[in-house]
Amino acid sequence: MKQKELSPDVFSKDENGTARISSREKLHLVREKYLRNLPQYLGRIENLWGRLLEERTNRDEMRSLHGMLHTLAGSAPSFGLTEVGEAARRAETLLWDLLENSLDFTQGRWELVAASLDDLQGTFGDVQEEERARIRFEESTPACPLGLERDRKLIFLVDDDIDLLQNLAVQIECFGYHVRCFSTLAAVLNEVSRELPAAIVMDLMFPEGGVAGAEIIADIQRTTAKHIPVVFISQRHDFTARLESVRAGGDAYLTKPLHISRLIEKLDLLTEDREADPYRILIIDDDPELSQFYALTLQENGMLTRVVNDPMKVVEHLVEFNPELILMDMYMEGCYGDELAMIIRQMEAYVSIPIVYLSAETRKERQFRAMRIGADDFLTKPIKPEHLISSVTIRAERMRIIRSFMERDSLTGLLNHTKTKEQLDLAVLRARRSGGVMSFAMVDIDAFKAVNDTYGHLAGDRVIVILSRLLQQRLRKTDVVGRYGGEEFAVILMDSTAEQASKVMDEIRCSFEQVRHESDLGDFYVTFSCGIASFPDFHDPVTLCREADKALYEVKNNGRNRVRIRSPRKACKAY
Amino acid sequence: MAEEKPLILVVDDDPFVAEMLEILLEEEGYAVTSAENGREGLAAFLGNPGTALVLSDMNMPGMNGLELIREIRKVNGAVPFLLLTARDDESCARQARECGVQRCLVKDENLMDEIGGIVGQVLHGAT
Numbered sequence: 001m002k003q004k005e006l007s008p009d010v011f012s013k014d015e016n017g018t019a020r021i022s023s024r025e026k027l028h029l030v031r032e033k034y035l036r037n038l039p040q041y042l043g044r045i046e047n048l049w050g051r052l053l054e055e056r057t058n059r060d061e062m063r064s065l066h067g068m069l070h071t072l073a074g075s076a077p078s079f080g081l082t083e084v085g086e087a088a089r090r091a092e093t094l095l096w097d098l099l100e101n102s103l104d105f106t107q108g109r110w111e112l113v114a115a116s117l118d119d120l121q122g123t124f125g126d127v128q129e130e131e132r133a134r135i136r137f138e139e140s141t142p143a144c145p146l147g148l149e150r151d152r153k154l155i156f157l158v159d160d161d162i163d164l165l166q167n168l169a170v171q172i173e174c175f176g177y178h179v180r181c182f183s184t185l186a187a188v189l190n191e192v193s194r195e196l197p198a199a200i201v202m203d204l205m206f207p208e209g210g211v212a213g214a215e216i217i218a219d220i221q222r223t224t225a226k227h228i229p230v231v232f233i234s235q236r237h238d239f240t241a242r243l244e245s246v247r248a249g250g251d252a253y254l255t256k257p258l259h260i261s262r263l264i265e266k267l268d269l270l271t272e273d274r275e276a277d278p279y280r281i282l283i284i285d286d287d288p289e290l291s292q293f294y295a296l297t298l299q300e301n302g303m304l305t306r307v308v309n310d311p312m313k314v315v316e317h318l319v320e321f322n323p324e325l326i327l328m329d330m331y332m333e334g335c336y337g338d339e340l341a342m343i344i345r346q347m348e349a350y351v352s353i354p355i356v357y358l359s360a361e362t363r364k365e366r367q368f369r370a371m372r373i374g375a376d377d378f379l380t381k382p383i384k385p386e387h388l389i390s391s392v393t394i395r396a397e398r399m400r401i402i403r404s405f406m407e408r409d410s411l412t413g414l415l416n417h418t419k420t421k422e423q424l425d426l427a428v429l430r431a432r433r434s435g436g437v438m439s440f441a442m443v444d445i446d447a448f449k450a451v452n453d454t455y456g457h458l459a460g461d462r463v464i465v466i467l468s469r470l471l472q473q474r475l476r477k478t479d480v481v482g483r484y485g486g487e488e489f490a491v492i493l494m495d496s497t498a499e500q501a502s503k504v505m506d507e508i509r510c511s512f513e514q515v516r517h518e519s520d521l522g523d524f525y526v527t528f529s530c531g532i533a534s535f536p537d538f539h540d541p542v543t544l545c546r547e548a549d550k551a552l553y554e555v556k557n558n559g560r561n562r563v564r565i566r567s568p569r570k571a572c573k574a575y
Numbered sequence: 576m577a578e579e580k581p582l583i584l585v586v587d588d589d590p591f592v593a594e595m596l597e598i599l600l601e602e603e604g605y606a607v608t609s610a611e612n613g614r615e616g617l618a619a620f621l622g623n624p625g626t627a628l629v630l631s632d633m634n635m636p637g638m639n640g641l642e643l644i645r646e647i648r649k650v651n652g653a654v655p656f657l658l659l660t661a662r663d664d665e666s667c668a669r670q671a672r673e674c675g676v677q678r679c680l681v682k683d684e685n686l687m688d689e690i691g692g693i694v695g696q697v698l699h700g701a702t
Contacts, residue, residue, distance in 0.1 A: 027598055034591040074661035074682040075589045082684050
């Protein structure tokens, strides 16, 4: 007999995430095991039948056969194999009549039983064929075609309030994290010794004490080699509680009731892969050895460099390398640095690129002249490597920030309308060149005005931030997400057919509708509608935009909260 | 702290059905003990006097579901008892009700979807 432990924590037994998800997985596994065992079971039925045919009066064997069929009739439908169950039931009933009603074992009755058993084997054959087809289908379509390819980061959620635990787990999972829940400190301590999460969300107060959560975290941080990001959640607003959490190695402290958007923001920040792209520095100097020295110095500090020794060739390198900063000698053969700077500044794309001069020129007046033309700094040779590094880093860094202000929406950090359109142009060009596919999706939050009117603009803004995070989390790094207008978003899905894009966007739609939004005036749920148009169904960016927009408005006019593909046939008809 | 979860005793000689029921009921937040036949089921029940509900198959070798409830009723007249049957059989259902079975459930393709709700209803109604 199996005795299940009365475990105090609801979900800790579960290895894969919340109870909800993993139960489904577990059920799936049981069903698979059942299907795997079924051929053997049917084989035993066949054997019994074979023996019965030789010794038709053996009532014991007949009873065993009846028992097996009866069990099958009971279990098969429970696992969704209705037809197998019905066939087993028919065979069982026939045998039952023979056994209990003492009917004569006429040849005709035997044949009926035989036929019903054949029938049973046949239905199982159909099931196997279906299963094989399903597996083939699942193998041929990538398991997570687009959005979910990104590894879900594992979060340990610890709170002794079971309702909160369950609720919060579902909410966090909507944002692409994997959540494992613990209702006791002992359980999480035990789990941490086996596997480290990307972050821990920890309640502060437990039956063990007012800051027991912090004490456990301090223990965990002491025993693990690497710092684990920790977000404390607590009802306590007092300074002592905050201090304890900081001392224990907490990275953030949020008070209950929790704003899910704030929690996700922290988790995103804390678990982010901090491998930022290296700065790209173009070095223009006609002295090959000196320029090589600069290049090596910058490379050692994680920057990407390209050296140009012939100033006349700078334009082609600019376009190809697309630098973020130019390091330039002041006096070169054939062309002065300030002349070159003017040429570069006259090209629209490089109007704002930082230019740093390197020169032996010590006369202030010459330096100022160079600066007037648009240089950002003037470093005098010989320069110490650390000065070179800090000067270049500071300027490149600042340039990235300024550029992000110009290109990104301030509320969400997503690309703005103009930049999104630029990216769409590029994406279409790329797809056209490579003969590939791409999809453009327009997303519009449903009844957003009502959200603003009912719950206030702050709540409305939070909805927008949450959707933008969800889109970024669930899409690939190569996909482009832009804020197209107030409550409108645009998504460019590279290498995706309309169907693939629709599948991913629909998954995101399902997640979004489950997110509970909090406001001072009560909690609420929001949905979005989405229209998709694809290349090469539609050939150019303008048409893609227009058709995606039409699909979106078809959804808006037909009940909202759905994803719709604009098919080229339909578009033709519309004209 | 978490309240102690209600304990459910599952009795079924088909290990697959038993496992499926365990998973579904654990998901609903119950603790589950399972037994492979009526005799084991009775032992499990006597060993866990706090059992909140018994969910048993009808046809099992040794002691069937009806025999099990008769034994259980000798010591406990109140614990809710749900009987699983392979088919919708009115005479069996009548017999079961006479023995004190709350509900007869047919093992069909809806069982997986419905079991959690039914157990919840029965437990809620019983308390």
